Amino acid sequence: MKAAIIAVGSELLGVARLDTNSLFLTECLEGFGVELFGKSVVGDDPTALADLIAFYLPRVAVLVLTGGLGPTADDITRQAVAQCLGRQISIDETLVEELRQRFASFGIVMAEVNRRQAEVISGAQRLANPKGSAPGQRLHQDGCEIFLLPGVPREMRAMTELHLRPWLASQPGTEQGLERRTLKVACLPESEVEARIAPAYEEFGRQNIVVLASPGEVDLQAVASGPVAERRCRLEEMQGRLAELVGEPVFSLDGATLESVVGQLLLAHGATVATAESCTAGLVAERLTRVAGSSQFFVGGVVTYSNALKRSLLGVEGETLERHGAVSEIVGRQMAEQVRRRLQSDYGIGITGIAGPGGGSEEKPVGTVHIAVAGPRGQLAHRRVRFPGDRQSVRQQSSQLALELLRRMLLAAPGSGES
Amino acid sequence: MKAAIIAVGSELLGVARLDTNSLFLTECLEGFGVELFGKSVVGDDPTALADLIAFYLPRVAVLVLTGGLGPTADDITRQAVAQCLGRQISIDETLVEELRQRFASFGIVMAEVNRRQAEVISGAQRLANPKGSAPGQRLHQDGCEIFLLPGVPREMRAMTELHLRPWLASQPGTEQGLERRTLKVACLPESEVEARIAPAYEEFGRQNIVVLASPGEVDLQAVASGPVAERRCRLEEMQGRLAELVGEPVFSLDGATLESVVGQLLLAHGATVATAESCTAGLVAERLTRVAGSSQFFVGGVVTYSNALKRSLLGVEGETLERHGAVSEIVGRQMAEQVRRRLQSDYGIGITGIAGPGGGSEEKPVGTVHIAVAGPRGQLAHRRVRFPGDRQSVRQQSSQLALELLRRMLLAAPGSGES
DSSP states (O other), X not given: OEEEEEEEOGGGGSSSOOOOHHHHHHHHXXXXXXEEEEEEEEOSOHHHHHHHHHHHGGGOSEEEEESXXXXXXXXXXXXXXXXXXXXXXXXXXXXXHHXXXXXXXXXXXXXXXXXXXXXXXXXOEEEOOTTSSOOEEEEEETTEEEEEEOSSHHXXXXXXXXXXXXXXXXXXXXXXOEEEEEEEEESOOHHHHHHHHHXXXXXXXXXXXXXXXXXXXXEEEEEEESSHHHHHHHHHHHHHHHHHHHOTTEEESSSOOHHHHHHHHHHHHTOOEEEEESTTTTHHHHHHTTSTTGGGTEEEEEEEOSHHHHHHXXXXXXHXXXXXXXXXXXXXXXXXXXXXXXXXXXXXXXXXXXXXXXXXXXXXXXXXXXXXXXXXXXXXXXXXXXXXXXXXXHHXXXXXXXXXXXXXXXXXSOSSOOO | OEEEEEEEOGGGXXXXXXXXXXXXXXXXXXXXXXXXXXXXXXXXXXXXXXXXXXXXXXXXXXXXXXXXXXXXXXXXXXXXXXXXXXXXXXXXXXXXXXXXXXXXXXXXXXXXXXXXXXXXXXXXXEEOOTTSSOOEEEEEETTEEEEEEOXXXXXXXXXXXXXXXXXXXXXXXXXXXXXXXXXXXXXXXXXXXXHHHHHHHHHHOGXXXXXXXETTEEEEEEEEEESHHHHHHXXXXXXXXXXXXXXXXXXXXXXXXXXXHHHHHHHHHTOOEEEEESTTTTHHHHHHTTSTTGGGTEEEEEEEOSXXXXXXXXXXXXXXXXXXXXXXXXXXXXXXXXXXXXXXXXXXXXXXXXXXXXXXXXXXXTTEEEEEEEOTTSOEEEEEEEOOSOXXXXXXXXXXXXXXXXXXXXXXXXXXXXX
């Protein structure tokens, strides 16, 4: 079974917005083994939309249209579908009355233009919209099931769950769905991850492992299809094998972010952390506190951007700064140790580096960063790295490596109650 | 003149990636008055692609295809175009030789599979790729100009500049381009911005003003078309009028971010800033330091997430914390004043609040934030707000208001040399 998605709306043909509804719909379709044949965006032009529907109709078994169901003149989806299929449109007076009551419940007298939302295409089944006023429609033509859903994401999502998903589940063969599991890897280059998982490509098929790289992180998607029990079993096996091949840098088997994994580990150890950041300037603190309830493991931090503050807030000696420079192993180490001591946390993170674009030298080129993590039993991890990429990328990769070093130190530490 | 864009690649039909190349291409096309008729994504299926090309061919004057030009079997764009147009494909041996030399220059012997990249469609003009090995092609059929460009964004961008733009410029009528200018507004609700600019909708046409809202910011795009001199004149006029209608909350007429505008103002005043953050936990510091060269105006900051650190790092008294709570006007003010004094900066920012999801009460519900900015002449701005939205949205809006209060204080301050 194949499907196509058409997003309707001239605003989606501009330079500022993308149709993201299709990602949600694709995931739903995949879950029932329905493959996406293609997707398109078209403006508020009834003829263009009617032609596009006619293009997809003989090629797919499910056609989902999003947007263009509102009350104004540029909401042309109902009209275009009727035009394409040669059907009539009529106003459903019961629906008009429901719309009127919906507006009344908000204390508003319904504007007459809203009658357009009660237009029903002949032969179509109306789909209730629990989150808004524009109802959807579902109709069948020449072996293709057509769904008209609103374009507002929360309405589209709710109606996908309420109407599209149950319909898909009721179709023969859709128990052979497709499912994905994401495994996350910290601080390894994409090429290195590829090299490590090469045997898994052989064993499970290259097309069943999707690699997505971002600064400091590689996400591996394992993909399996078939009946639920069978595909889940296969996903377990794939995850296990991928984790084994990649090894220690795997930090998440369920899509959790690195900051939330570190937060969970700190909680499990009953331990706290504090941060001393220079080039990342608060990014590590900001990431750790994205986790709800982070006040249980994060005490705070200092952003010692200037050398004066490295001295006054952290007690790094002026002579050390002068002799080794602010971007040096010893300063990174002292930042981690001192922030731990002064802010009275169990663990301390220190980061000092050159994010660029200025400030680089031959000896310490842009991208050079010293990252250190200090622990409660005198542990100290340090890395000197040179990250590629622009200012934001260097900062992101630095924050990622700092959190990863802390994660490894926590994994190596004995159980809880350490402070 | 109308155009369509087709992105080729099965990976773009999955749940993790969107075709973003089309935004860049749309902006280029718009600049020459070429309107986008529609855009589509199709997988690595030559017949599906050939059918889609046949659909767009009679409807547009420019058809841009991105992706599917690599050397592997799933790179099917050349084949699909030839199939659709009934043309032959041949290997260009001169091109093979060039590819071989390109690989040799990296010290690599070219794999034979790369010969596929030298396939040229009969009647097509080859388009040089300055950023990669896959060349593009350009051909004409039935009044439509077809461009085959690579899918890798930096290659696609370079080839758009090198081939598509000059071709568009050479066509009659394309001097009537469309241009956009972005005006940015801080900390006003979208509805309030809409109300203020209502007269501009009347004066310039509703369709020529695009409103894009994100947490703490509303961007207004002024759109004008026509010959260059005429449309720029119109854009100036629209920008001036919009800025006048919205007033003080307008912080940028050229798309610059709030943090960079604040950075420029600090530089102009020869002044520095330091931050004391609780619920935003480093976000303001991180934003200020996204600006290259920020060490000239940002000295550093403290993230006083725990009450203990509000006391030890900022000297907020235990009694104050106990009597008023950490989320209170007096604590916000003291944070701003103390961080300014202790970190020896001209300006100080203090933020304390409840980002949620936990920690709210009847008196201080989730989203309650106190934001204060202290200046070098005893100035102090304070706001108590209750932001809607989730944890990240509350934090983003808080950082935005803090920067906005600082911007206004800087605008009200006398010239430079104040410290």
